[in-house]
Amino acid sequence: MSAAAAAERRLIAKSAADLLDGLGGMVRARRLRDAWPQFDAGAWRAMAGAGWPGSLVPEDQGGAGLAPDGVCALLEAAGGRLAPEPLAACIATGLALARSATPRAVALLQGLLRGERIVVPAASADGAWPGEPGIDIVRSSKGIRLSGLVPRVPDANGASDFLLGLEVEQDFVLLHLEASDPALELQASSTVDGGSLGALHLDGLIADPEHTLLSGAPARTAVAALADALALGRAAQLVGVMDEALRITVQYLKTREQFGRPIGSFQALQHRAASAHIDTAASRSLLYEACKAFGTAKQRRAAAAAIARACAAALRVTQDCVQLHGAIGFADECDIGLFLRRAMALAGAAGGEIGNRKRYAEAVCG
């Protein structure tokens, strides 16, 4: 990575952190953990105002036109502040929408950029996106008729729109589904971080031709880019989570005293903290190396590597951070537990270590 790229990343991270701190930082994070639905309209307006949902959208289409590593710097900051907003999802769908020139896609993208619409992929946390959801697909004169269930969709609760990649009679299409469609029912289940997973029940929902945003090879490429950008984005959030959790923990080790000295003076705890630091730094190195592969033949393998590692490392590090706090770490009043909860939710949403390692192993490099 060049020094200029590193400086640019630091700048993005700093301004993102400033905005998030202005919105309330950890106080806001804790308030939202206990709120239902977990949505902060003012914060979302501020983030849209700063151009965040359009981070990967080219500038001539109204976006910020950031490179993947810049987006990851932003999402690292958001991860570290435990921002619950569906940023990674909207940034990834923005990228896909920007590739379609249909009037519907253009309007949807404008809504996304203005912060008026929240567009997320209709993809299950369990399936390798774009996996085959368990839904029946029938092509009729009116359009594509969908019935069935897409279980455990991250960020579904509060979304106004969904993007669904589907194989329809040997054609691959990217569909737009509206959350307000009467044939779509959302059933949300809470997650430990205050967020939720949504089960999407489709009861004969008809996507008319207008709702097909892309088809054929461009649809495939766009959906692959969406999935891989989302994997990188969630990996960045996880890196942010572990980095901040460790920072807070190290502060605690310096102030908490036992046996008449700061507990951070004990080698057993020092080495545990040092291992967590190595784990975090390595996950970050892999993340930014994977960013370099975005848009190349190695994109999928690289993104899968980054998210697999980040899922595993974030759980290790946040669990160790709880341990290093001792009993107070087990108390809900202590913020460190919020980091473990977010790491669990993000790792779940992202498909976890083993699922992504499988994708990594299966992805063929060009």
Next chain:
Amino acid sequence: MLRPESAAEQNFRLDVRAWLAANTPEHLRHLTFRPAPGEIMPWYRRLFERGWIAPHWPRQHGGMGASPAEQVILAEEMAVFGAPDIPSQGINQIGPLLIRFGSPAQRALHLPLILSGETVWCQGYSEPGAGSDLASLRTRARIEGGEFIIDGHKTWTTWGQHAHWMYALVRSGAAGRRHEGISFVLIDLTTPGITRRPIRNIAGDEEFCEVFLDRVRVPVANVVGEAGAGWRVATALLNEERIRIGSPLLALKALERLRAVARLTGADAAPQMQERIAQAELEVETLIAAYLEALEQLDGGDPASASACLKVLATETVQRVLDAAQEAAGGARALLRPLMAEGMRIDFSEMVLQSRRLSIYGGSNEIQRSLIASRVLGLTDGRRKPG
């Protein structure tokens, strides 16, 4: 390497591949130990003649001036081909140090001989009473005319019995603070008064030795940097050493070993083993990313903390990959002698035994973790200030 390769980098990769195939004797492939000088130095010389012996050295000193990506490409191709280990103390340790701290005369004398392989170097740091606590070293030098007269005992000296020169830390000043009064000297091992005694290691090889110094006379001109300021010189070298230990070469070789053993024993038919192999690949990919980042940031940041992280990551990655190779070997894991299969020499036990040293040398991984705790995280030991 996950990053895309430029056309020039792809060409370089193909060049390396073709060169290795054309220039490496079959008996030097897929070895799990460092071949003796008589066997390896002709190949070392060929690599030198091709201009690839010192990828990371600047061009003006006879190196390749290779980019970080080119260094990784070289390592990847060497590992896949099964290229032999070469003595690395000259290329990886003392060479870069002399480029940075050496006098013009020291550079002019030593650098060309390191590159051509005419001089093999070893490191004289550890002593029986000075391991992790290196600054407690007791080998003494007193000045007599223009010479250091050195008395002492160095140990764990890798390849010491094959080396022509040794760079060493000796105590030359008055007893003061621990890190003061230490000098960094270059010792010609043909000087009278030097006795070397090989030590058999856990893998059954004589790869390191003890070096006894009895009134060994070394010209003061062989001191690197200022006399008495050797600790600073050595510390800089330790950072360089740890970054080089962080090279993914060994991990890549371990990965090839894992794949070969799993294929040979049929262990790779089990999904659990495929999973383990994928995990190993991903860990090596992570190491490559961290290594690239460390090289790209060599000039900025705190090299001590970056190199400490990398040293731990690299060495423990190799060990974990070899743990998987042991699982793949199954009942054959403890076989003493290698088998020949598919034209490859398949070793089951030697590499894993050899790899135990990785987390010990160059500052044990526990020392590295303490260093990270103090330097990076600011956790003090409660007795004295870090540093």
